Amino acid sequence: MEKQLLTLTVNDQKYELYISPKTLLVEVIRDHIGLTGTKRGCETVSCGVCTVMIDDMAVKSCSILAVQAEGRHITTVEGLEKNGKLAPIQKAFLDHGSYQCGFCTAGMLMSCAALLRENPSPTKTEIKEGIEGNICRCTGYNSIVRAVEALAKGNYKEE
Protein backbone atom coordinates (compact mmCIF):
# COMPACT_ATOMS: atom_id res chain seq x y z
CA MET A 1 0.00 0.00 0.00
CA GLU A 2 1.16 3.46 -0.82
CA LYS A 3 3.11 5.24 1.85
CA GLN A 4 2.52 8.88 2.52
CA LEU A 5 4.38 11.83 3.96
CA LEU A 6 3.42 12.77 7.48
CA THR A 7 4.69 15.70 9.53
CA LEU A 8 4.33 15.15 13.26
CA THR A 9 5.27 17.39 16.16
CA VAL A 10 6.53 15.32 19.08
CA ASN A 11 7.93 17.00 22.20
CA ASP A 12 8.11 20.32 20.30
CA GLN A 13 10.24 18.79 17.54
CA LYS A 14 9.03 18.31 13.97
CA TYR A 15 9.50 14.94 12.31
CA GLU A 16 8.94 14.18 8.64
CA LEU A 17 7.97 10.55 8.21
CA TYR A 18 7.14 8.39 5.26
CA ILE A 19 4.64 5.86 6.50
CA SER A 20 1.75 3.59 5.60
CA PRO A 21 -1.54 5.17 6.76
CA LYS A 22 -2.34 2.12 8.89
CA THR A 23 0.63 2.89 11.17
CA LEU A 24 -0.47 3.50 14.73
CA LEU A 25 0.72 6.51 16.70
CA VAL A 26 2.55 4.26 19.17
CA GLU A 27 4.41 2.57 16.31
CA VAL A 28 5.53 5.91 14.91
CA ILE A 29 6.67 7.11 18.33
CA ARG A 30 8.59 3.94 19.18
CA ASP A 31 9.71 2.43 15.88
CA HIS A 32 10.03 5.40 13.52
CA ILE A 33 11.07 8.21 15.87
CA GLY A 34 12.80 5.93 18.38
CA LEU A 35 11.27 7.26 21.59
CA THR A 36 10.79 4.01 23.46
CA GLY A 37 9.61 5.43 26.80
CA THR A 38 6.04 4.93 25.59
CA LYS A 39 5.16 1.23 25.92
CA ARG A 40 2.91 -1.15 24.04
CA GLY A 41 0.69 -3.25 26.26
CA CYS A 42 -2.78 -4.65 25.63
CA GLU A 43 -3.31 -2.77 22.35
CA THR A 44 -7.05 -2.86 22.98
CA VAL A 45 -7.44 0.55 24.70
CA SER A 46 -7.55 -1.14 28.11
CA CYS A 47 -4.22 -0.91 29.96
CA GLY A 48 -3.00 2.65 29.38
CA VAL A 49 0.77 2.02 29.12
CA CYS A 50 0.79 3.69 25.69
CA THR A 51 -0.70 6.94 27.07
CA VAL A 52 0.70 10.13 25.54
CA MET A 53 -0.69 13.65 25.38
CA ILE A 54 -2.17 15.17 22.26
CA ASP A 55 -2.73 18.91 22.73
CA ASP A 56 -2.43 18.36 26.51
CA MET A 57 -5.10 15.61 26.54
CA ALA A 58 -4.21 12.09 27.64
CA VAL A 59 -4.94 9.59 24.86
CA LYS A 60 -3.99 5.98 24.14
CA SER A 61 -1.51 5.92 21.28
CA CYS A 62 -2.21 2.24 20.50
CA SER A 63 -5.60 3.13 19.11
CA ILE A 64 -4.97 6.29 17.15
CA LEU A 65 -3.68 6.32 13.60
CA ALA A 66 -0.53 8.41 13.36
CA VAL A 67 -2.06 10.31 10.43
CA GLN A 68 -4.87 11.46 12.75
CA ALA A 69 -2.36 13.26 14.95
CA GLU A 70 -1.05 15.48 12.15
CA GLY A 71 -1.03 19.16 13.01
CA ARG A 72 -1.34 18.51 16.74
CA HIS A 73 1.19 18.64 19.57
CA ILE A 74 2.20 15.24 20.90
CA THR A 75 3.98 14.91 24.23
CA THR A 76 5.58 11.64 25.30
CA VAL A 77 7.19 10.79 28.62
CA GLU A 78 10.52 11.99 27.20
CA GLY A 79 8.96 15.43 26.76
CA LEU A 80 8.16 15.93 30.44
CA GLU A 81 11.65 16.96 31.53
CA LYS A 82 12.81 20.44 30.61
CA ASN A 83 16.48 21.35 30.06
CA GLY A 84 17.65 18.12 31.64
CA LYS A 85 15.62 18.71 34.79
CA LEU A 86 12.89 16.29 35.78
CA ALA A 87 9.34 17.60 35.76
CA PRO A 88 7.69 17.95 39.20
CA ILE A 89 5.53 14.88 38.56
CA GLN A 90 8.62 12.79 37.82
CA LYS A 91 10.32 13.99 41.01
CA ALA A 92 7.20 13.22 43.03
CA PHE A 93 7.07 9.69 41.56
CA LEU A 94 10.72 9.17 42.53
CA ASP A 95 10.23 10.43 46.09
CA HIS A 96 7.12 8.33 46.68
CA GLY A 97 8.36 5.14 45.06
CA SER A 98 5.46 5.29 42.64
CA TYR A 99 6.50 2.26 40.64
CA GLN A 100 7.36 -1.35 41.19
CA CYS A 101 8.15 -3.14 37.94
CA GLY A 102 7.94 0.20 36.11
CA PHE A 103 6.06 -0.92 33.02
CA CYS A 104 3.01 1.25 33.68
CA THR A 105 5.09 4.27 34.77
CA ALA A 106 5.32 6.14 31.47
CA GLY A 107 1.57 5.92 30.97
CA MET A 108 0.86 6.80 34.60
CA LEU A 109 3.10 9.87 34.38
CA MET A 110 1.31 11.06 31.26
CA SER A 111 -2.15 10.57 32.76
CA CYS A 112 -1.09 12.39 35.94
CA ALA A 113 0.55 15.20 33.96
CA ALA A 114 -2.60 15.64 31.86
CA LEU A 115 -4.75 15.63 34.99
CA LEU A 116 -2.59 18.30 36.64
CA ARG A 117 -2.69 20.54 33.57
CA GLU A 118 -6.47 20.42 33.69
CA ASN A 119 -6.78 20.55 37.47
CA PRO A 120 -3.66 21.65 39.40
CA SER A 121 -5.09 20.67 42.81
CA PRO A 122 -7.11 17.49 42.41
CA THR A 123 -8.74 15.69 45.33
CA LYS A 124 -7.89 12.06 46.08
CA THR A 125 -11.04 10.94 44.23
CA GLU A 126 -10.15 13.11 41.25
CA ILE A 127 -6.64 11.64 41.19
CA LYS A 128 -8.06 8.12 41.18
CA GLU A 129 -10.42 9.09 38.37
CA GLY A 130 -7.49 10.64 36.53
CA ILE A 131 -5.64 7.33 36.40
CA GLU A 132 -8.73 5.19 35.81
CA GLY A 133 -7.49 4.29 32.33
CA ASN A 134 -4.11 3.04 33.53
CA ILE A 135 -3.59 -0.41 34.97
CA CYS A 136 -0.70 -1.13 37.35
CA ARG A 137 -0.28 -4.88 37.40
CA CYS A 138 1.84 -4.66 40.57
CA THR A 139 -1.17 -2.83 42.08
CA GLY A 140 1.00 0.04 43.29
CA TYR A 141 -1.73 2.63 42.96
CA ASN A 142 -1.52 4.12 46.45
CA SER A 143 2.01 5.42 46.04
CA ILE A 144 1.04 7.01 42.73
CA VAL A 145 -1.95 8.72 44.34
CA ARG A 146 0.31 9.92 47.20
CA ALA A 147 2.78 11.41 44.71
CA VAL A 148 0.05 13.39 42.97
CA GLU A 149 -1.41 14.46 46.32
CA ALA A 150 2.01 15.83 47.31
CA LEU A 151 2.13 17.77 44.05
CA ALA A 152 -1.39 19.07 44.57
CA LYS A 153 -0.31 20.39 47.98
CA GLY A 154 2.41 22.40 46.24
CA ASN A 155 5.34 20.38 47.59
CA TYR A 156 7.03 20.37 44.18
CA LYS A 157 7.90 23.35 42.05
CA GLU A 158 9.04 23.57 38.44
CA GLU A 159 12.79 24.32 38.38
Place this chain on the structure above:
Amino acid sequence: MIHDFTYLKPGTLQEALSMLSEHKDECKIICGGQSLLIVMRQGLLVTDYLIDIKGLKELSYIAYDEEGLKIGATTTHRAIETSEMIKQKYPVLVTVEKRLASIQVRNWGTIAGNLAHGDSSGDLAPTLIALNARIKLASSSGSRIVPLEEFYTGLFETAMEKDELVVEVQIPPVRPKTAVAYKKFNLIENDQAIVGVAAAVTVENGGACKEARLVLSNAGVTPIRAKSAEMVLIGKKLAGALLVKAGEAACGDADPVSDIHASEEYRRHLIKVLTERMLKQAWGQAAHS
Protein backbone atom coordinates in the same frame (compact mmCIF):
# COMPACT_ATOMS: atom_id res chain seq x y z
CA MET B 1 -2.36 -6.79 12.11
CA ILE B 2 -4.31 -4.10 10.30
CA HIS B 3 -4.90 -4.74 6.60
CA ASP B 4 -3.81 -2.07 4.14
CA PHE B 5 -6.22 0.64 3.15
CA THR B 6 -6.21 3.94 1.32
CA TYR B 7 -6.63 6.83 3.73
CA LEU B 8 -8.93 9.68 2.79
CA LYS B 9 -9.19 12.85 4.82
CA PRO B 10 -12.03 15.16 3.78
CA GLY B 11 -11.78 18.82 4.77
CA THR B 12 -15.53 19.42 4.87
CA LEU B 13 -18.71 17.42 5.43
CA GLN B 14 -19.64 17.91 1.76
CA GLU B 15 -16.32 16.44 0.70
CA ALA B 16 -16.79 13.52 3.11
CA LEU B 17 -20.23 12.77 1.68
CA SER B 18 -18.99 12.78 -1.92
CA MET B 19 -16.07 10.47 -0.98
CA LEU B 20 -18.57 8.22 0.75
CA SER B 21 -20.84 8.18 -2.27
CA GLU B 22 -17.90 7.32 -4.56
CA HIS B 23 -16.50 4.51 -2.37
CA LYS B 24 -19.63 3.35 -0.56
CA ASP B 25 -19.14 -0.35 -1.32
CA GLU B 26 -15.53 -0.47 -0.19
CA CYS B 27 -15.08 2.02 2.60
CA LYS B 28 -15.46 2.56 6.31
CA ILE B 29 -15.71 5.78 8.27
CA ILE B 30 -13.31 6.43 11.12
CA CYS B 31 -13.81 9.16 13.69
CA GLY B 32 -12.10 8.60 17.06
CA GLY B 33 -11.52 4.97 16.10
CA GLN B 34 -11.59 3.81 19.73
CA SER B 35 -13.77 0.87 18.74
CA LEU B 36 -13.00 0.61 15.03
CA LEU B 37 -9.22 0.24 15.29
CA ILE B 38 -9.62 -2.64 17.74
CA VAL B 39 -11.74 -4.68 15.34
CA MET B 40 -9.47 -3.73 12.44
CA ARG B 41 -6.44 -4.96 14.35
CA GLN B 42 -8.22 -8.19 15.19
CA GLY B 43 -8.77 -8.67 11.45
CA LEU B 44 -12.54 -8.64 11.93
CA LEU B 45 -12.87 -5.67 9.65
CA VAL B 46 -11.07 -5.15 6.35
CA THR B 47 -11.65 -2.12 4.17
CA ASP B 48 -10.17 -0.69 0.95
CA TYR B 49 -10.76 2.92 1.93
CA LEU B 50 -10.88 4.61 5.30
CA ILE B 51 -12.54 8.03 5.42
CA ASP B 52 -11.39 10.03 8.45
CA ILE B 53 -13.98 12.53 9.70
CA LYS B 54 -12.31 13.18 13.07
CA GLY B 55 -11.00 16.53 11.80
CA LEU B 56 -14.42 17.87 10.72
CA LYS B 57 -14.75 20.73 13.20
CA GLU B 58 -18.08 21.76 11.67
CA LEU B 59 -19.56 18.61 13.26
CA SER B 60 -18.14 19.27 16.73
CA TYR B 61 -20.75 21.21 18.70
CA ILE B 62 -23.20 21.05 21.58
CA ALA B 63 -26.21 23.36 21.22
CA TYR B 64 -29.45 23.75 23.13
CA ASP B 65 -32.64 25.60 22.25
CA GLU B 66 -36.40 25.10 22.68
CA GLU B 67 -36.27 22.07 20.35
CA GLY B 68 -33.79 20.39 22.65
CA LEU B 69 -30.15 19.37 22.54
CA LYS B 70 -28.13 18.91 19.37
CA ILE B 71 -24.75 17.21 19.53
CA GLY B 72 -22.57 17.13 16.42
CA ALA B 73 -21.12 13.82 15.27
CA THR B 74 -17.47 14.51 16.03
CA THR B 75 -18.14 15.85 19.55
CA THR B 76 -15.99 13.90 22.00
CA HIS B 77 -17.30 12.04 25.02
CA ARG B 78 -15.22 14.33 27.20
CA ALA B 79 -16.89 17.44 25.75
CA ILE B 80 -20.27 15.97 26.72
CA GLU B 81 -19.00 14.93 30.16
CA THR B 82 -17.67 18.41 30.95
CA SER B 83 -20.52 20.46 29.45
CA GLU B 84 -22.15 22.61 32.15
CA MET B 85 -25.30 22.90 30.05
CA ILE B 86 -25.66 19.11 29.71
CA LYS B 87 -25.05 18.75 33.44
CA GLN B 88 -27.99 21.11 34.05
CA LYS B 89 -30.42 19.80 31.44
CA TYR B 90 -29.49 16.12 30.99
CA PRO B 91 -27.50 15.10 34.09
CA VAL B 92 -27.87 11.39 33.25
CA LEU B 93 -25.58 11.88 30.25
CA VAL B 94 -22.78 13.15 32.49
CA THR B 95 -23.29 10.15 34.81
CA VAL B 96 -23.07 7.80 31.84
CA GLU B 97 -19.99 9.49 30.37
CA LYS B 98 -18.07 9.42 33.65
CA ARG B 99 -18.33 5.62 33.64
CA LEU B 100 -17.63 5.16 29.95
CA ALA B 101 -14.25 3.50 29.30
CA SER B 102 -11.45 5.83 30.47
CA ILE B 103 -10.49 9.49 30.25
CA GLN B 104 -8.11 8.69 27.39
CA VAL B 105 -10.88 7.07 25.36
CA ARG B 106 -13.34 9.85 26.18
CA ASN B 107 -10.79 12.47 25.12
CA TRP B 108 -10.55 11.02 21.61
CA GLY B 109 -13.69 8.95 21.05
CA THR B 110 -16.82 10.58 19.67
CA ILE B 111 -20.56 10.27 20.14
CA ALA B 112 -21.28 9.33 16.53
CA GLY B 113 -18.51 6.74 16.44
CA ASN B 114 -19.88 5.18 19.61
CA LEU B 115 -23.45 5.07 18.30
CA ALA B 116 -22.63 3.99 14.74
CA HIS B 117 -20.37 1.17 15.94
CA GLY B 118 -23.56 -0.51 17.12
CA ASP B 119 -22.19 -2.51 20.04
CA SER B 120 -25.21 -3.56 22.09
CA SER B 121 -23.18 -3.28 25.29
CA GLY B 122 -22.81 0.48 24.75
CA ASP B 123 -24.06 2.83 27.46
CA LEU B 124 -25.03 5.87 25.42
CA ALA B 125 -27.50 4.22 23.02
CA PRO B 126 -29.89 2.86 25.69
CA THR B 127 -29.71 6.11 27.66
CA LEU B 128 -30.38 8.19 24.56
CA ILE B 129 -33.26 5.90 23.54
CA ALA B 130 -34.74 6.41 27.02
CA LEU B 131 -34.37 10.16 26.35
CA ASN B 132 -36.27 9.68 23.06
CA ALA B 133 -33.27 10.80 20.97
CA ARG B 134 -33.12 10.90 17.19
CA ILE B 135 -30.14 10.54 14.94
CA LYS B 136 -29.57 12.62 11.81
CA LEU B 137 -28.05 10.81 8.85
CA ALA B 138 -26.71 12.54 5.75
CA SER B 139 -25.67 11.40 2.29
CA SER B 140 -24.73 13.29 -0.85
CA SER B 141 -28.39 13.21 -1.85
CA GLY B 142 -29.85 14.63 1.36
CA SER B 143 -30.50 13.90 4.99
CA ARG B 144 -33.04 12.10 7.17
CA ILE B 145 -33.81 11.79 10.85
CA VAL B 146 -34.33 8.39 12.43
CA PRO B 147 -35.50 7.70 16.00
CA LEU B 148 -32.51 6.11 17.71
CA GLU B 149 -34.83 3.31 18.83
CA GLU B 150 -35.19 2.26 15.18
CA PHE B 151 -31.51 2.75 14.33
CA TYR B 152 -30.27 -0.63 15.55
CA THR B 153 -31.34 -3.54 13.36
CA GLY B 154 -29.08 -6.42 14.41
CA LEU B 155 -25.74 -7.43 15.87
CA PHE B 156 -23.46 -4.47 15.00
CA GLU B 157 -26.02 -3.58 12.29
CA THR B 158 -27.72 -0.22 11.89
CA ALA B 159 -30.34 1.31 9.61
CA MET B 160 -27.69 3.40 7.85
CA GLU B 161 -27.37 3.06 4.08
CA LYS B 162 -23.88 2.53 2.70
CA ASP B 163 -23.59 6.14 1.56
CA GLU B 164 -24.85 7.61 4.82
CA LEU B 165 -23.03 9.22 7.70
CA VAL B 166 -24.20 10.17 11.19
CA VAL B 167 -24.06 13.95 11.42
CA GLU B 168 -26.02 14.83 14.56
CA VAL B 169 -27.76 13.45 17.62
CA GLN B 170 -30.93 15.26 18.66
CA ILE B 171 -32.46 14.97 22.11
CA PRO B 172 -35.81 16.59 22.91
CA PRO B 173 -36.13 18.69 26.08
CA VAL B 174 -36.78 16.57 29.16
CA ARG B 175 -40.48 16.96 30.01
CA PRO B 176 -41.53 18.35 33.42
CA LYS B 177 -41.79 15.77 36.21
CA THR B 178 -39.44 13.46 34.34
CA ALA B 179 -36.14 11.90 35.37
CA VAL B 180 -33.77 9.47 33.70
CA ALA B 181 -31.38 7.03 35.36
CA TYR B 182 -28.82 4.58 33.98
CA LYS B 183 -26.66 1.98 35.62
CA LYS B 184 -24.55 -0.80 34.24
CA PHE B 185 -23.26 -3.85 36.03
CA ASN B 186 -19.65 -4.84 35.51
CA LEU B 187 -16.76 -6.25 37.49
CA ILE B 188 -14.24 -3.51 36.70
CA GLU B 189 -15.63 -0.01 37.08
CA ASN B 190 -15.95 1.75 33.70
CA ASP B 191 -15.66 -1.52 31.80
CA GLN B 192 -18.30 -2.48 29.25
CA ALA B 193 -21.72 -3.32 30.61
CA ILE B 194 -22.39 -6.98 31.41
CA VAL B 195 -25.90 -5.61 31.36
CA GLY B 196 -27.23 -2.09 31.83
CA VAL B 197 -30.62 -0.50 32.36
CA ALA B 198 -31.79 3.01 31.43
CA ALA B 199 -35.11 4.18 32.88
CA ALA B 200 -37.01 7.36 32.09
CA VAL B 201 -40.07 8.02 34.24
CA THR B 202 -42.65 10.83 33.97
CA VAL B 203 -45.02 11.17 36.92
CA GLU B 204 -48.45 12.78 37.13
CA ASN B 205 -49.31 15.35 39.80
CA GLY B 206 -50.96 12.64 41.88
CA GLY B 207 -47.70 10.66 41.80
CA ALA B 208 -48.79 7.95 39.36
CA CYS B 209 -46.59 6.98 36.42
CA LYS B 210 -47.65 8.85 33.29
CA GLU B 211 -45.01 7.54 30.94
CA ALA B 212 -42.01 5.24 31.22
CA ARG B 213 -39.26 4.27 28.84
CA LEU B 214 -37.07 1.39 29.87
CA VAL B 215 -34.11 0.37 27.73
CA LEU B 216 -31.73 -2.53 28.30
CA SER B 217 -28.05 -2.65 27.38
CA ASN B 218 -26.28 -5.89 26.40
CA ALA B 219 -29.50 -7.83 26.93
CA GLY B 220 -29.73 -8.84 23.28
CA VAL B 221 -28.11 -8.12 19.91
CA THR B 222 -29.34 -4.51 20.00
CA PRO B 223 -30.44 -2.15 22.78
CA ILE B 224 -33.86 -3.48 23.80
CA ARG B 225 -36.83 -1.37 24.81
CA ALA B 226 -38.63 -3.31 27.55
CA LYS B 227 -42.15 -2.36 26.50
CA SER B 228 -44.04 -4.91 28.56
CA ALA B 229 -42.28 -3.62 31.67
CA GLU B 230 -43.31 -0.08 30.70
CA MET B 231 -46.94 -1.22 30.36
CA VAL B 232 -46.85 -2.57 33.90
CA LEU B 233 -46.06 0.91 35.21
CA ILE B 234 -48.43 3.25 33.35
CA GLY B 235 -51.10 4.72 35.63
CA LYS B 236 -49.72 3.00 38.73
CA LYS B 237 -48.25 4.44 41.91
CA LEU B 238 -44.75 3.60 43.05
CA ALA B 239 -44.69 0.48 45.20
CA GLY B 240 -42.20 -2.28 45.91
CA ALA B 241 -44.45 -4.97 44.45
CA LEU B 242 -44.94 -2.95 41.27
CA LEU B 243 -41.19 -2.60 40.78
CA VAL B 244 -40.75 -6.36 41.22
CA LYS B 245 -43.45 -6.96 38.60
CA ALA B 246 -41.76 -4.49 36.21
CA GLY B 247 -38.39 -6.18 36.79
CA GLU B 248 -39.87 -9.55 35.92
CA ALA B 249 -41.50 -8.12 32.80
CA ALA B 250 -38.17 -6.60 31.75
CA CYS B 251 -36.60 -10.05 32.13
CA GLY B 252 -39.20 -11.37 29.70
CA ASP B 253 -38.42 -8.59 27.21
CA ALA B 254 -34.68 -9.34 27.34
CA ASP B 255 -32.92 -11.85 25.15
CA PRO B 256 -29.45 -12.13 26.71
CA VAL B 257 -26.70 -14.58 25.79
CA SER B 258 -24.38 -16.60 27.99
CA ASP B 259 -20.72 -15.71 27.54
CA ILE B 260 -17.45 -15.53 29.45
CA HIS B 261 -18.72 -12.58 31.50
CA ALA B 262 -22.06 -13.96 32.71
CA SER B 263 -24.58 -16.73 32.09
CA GLU B 264 -27.95 -15.96 30.55
CA GLU B 265 -29.60 -16.75 33.88
CA TYR B 266 -27.34 -14.35 35.78
CA ARG B 267 -27.90 -11.63 33.19
CA ARG B 268 -31.67 -12.02 33.58
CA HIS B 269 -31.30 -11.71 37.35
CA LEU B 270 -29.20 -8.56 36.96
CA ILE B 271 -31.71 -7.04 34.54
CA LYS B 272 -34.47 -7.61 37.07
CA VAL B 273 -32.51 -6.03 39.93
CA LEU B 274 -31.23 -3.07 37.91
CA THR B 275 -34.70 -2.43 36.47
CA GLU B 276 -36.16 -2.19 39.97
CA ARG B 277 -33.35 0.08 41.18
CA MET B 278 -33.31 2.41 38.17
CA LEU B 279 -37.10 2.77 38.13
CA LYS B 280 -37.08 3.59 41.82
CA GLN B 281 -34.30 6.14 41.35
CA ALA B 282 -35.86 7.83 38.30
CA TRP B 283 -39.32 7.78 39.84
CA GLY B 284 -38.08 9.38 43.06
CA GLN B 285 -36.20 12.11 41.18
CA ALA B 286 -39.16 12.78 38.87
CA ALA B 287 -41.58 13.07 41.80
CA HIS B 288 -39.33 15.63 43.48
CA SER B 289 -38.51 17.62 40.34
